[in-house]
Amino acid sequence: MKNIFMLLFSAALLISCGGEGKKEEKKENSIKLSSNSSEPKEVKEDGISKVYLTGNDQMRYNKTEIKVNAGDKVVLTFEHVGTMSEATMGHNFVLLKNGTDVQEFAQKAVEFKENEYIPGDTEAIIAHTEMLGGGEKTQITFQAPEKGEYTYICSFPGHVALMKGTFIVE
Ligand SMILES: [Cu+2]
Known part of the structure; x- marks a missing residue:
């Protein structure tokens, strides 16, 4: 009887202190590493253009040129990869119609703080995301406008001044 108890006890010890836990930890680490090393790219499926755009604490997008196919549905994932707050380093993505005076639009947007710097009375916007702070991520879907830049x-x-890019529909 005593022997059986000892056996069970040592078996329990083995399970709780054994390699199981460590193995899982390693697994998690390797998953993290691989997702870091392979940054999502623009992916073109049938009828869908997937775009991955980021903004950082240095006030930069990760790309200043985005290409999508005419007629596609654009699925744009936007991520703030910095740590600063929305109030001090907020970022969004605003796609403007051609013929828009960009500087004039940006000046006007400043007056719309309560609306996440999106002018309420404008028709210049094709699509836009919400304003993000560090660590936040969002996704929008919209129809690609007609061919052009x-x-x-x-x-x-x-x-x-720094966060501006060209969205090309081809
Ligand atoms: Cu910004």
């Missing part, structure tokens, strides 16, 4: 900006005050 468009401008996208971050409408947070002052950011248009």
Whole structure:
């Protein structure tokens, strides 16, 4: 009887202190590593253009040119990869119609703080995301506009100087 008890006890010890836990930890680490090393890219499926755009604490997008197919549905994932707050380093993605005066639009946007710097009375916007702070992520879906080159900006005050890019529909 005593022997059986000892056997069970040592078996329990083995399970709780054994390699199981460590193995799982390693597994998690390797998953993390592989997802870090393979940054999501623009993916083109049938009828869908997937875009991955980021903004950081240095007031930069990860790309200043985005290409999508005419007629596609655009699925745009936007992530703030920094740590600063929305109030000090907020970022968004605002795609503007052609013919829009970008500087004028950005100046106007400053007045719409309560609306996440999106002018309420404008028709200049094709699509936009919400304003994000560090660590936040969002996704929007919209129909690609007709073939051509468009401008996208971050409408947070002052950011248009550095956060601006060309959205190409081809
Ligand atoms: Cu910004």
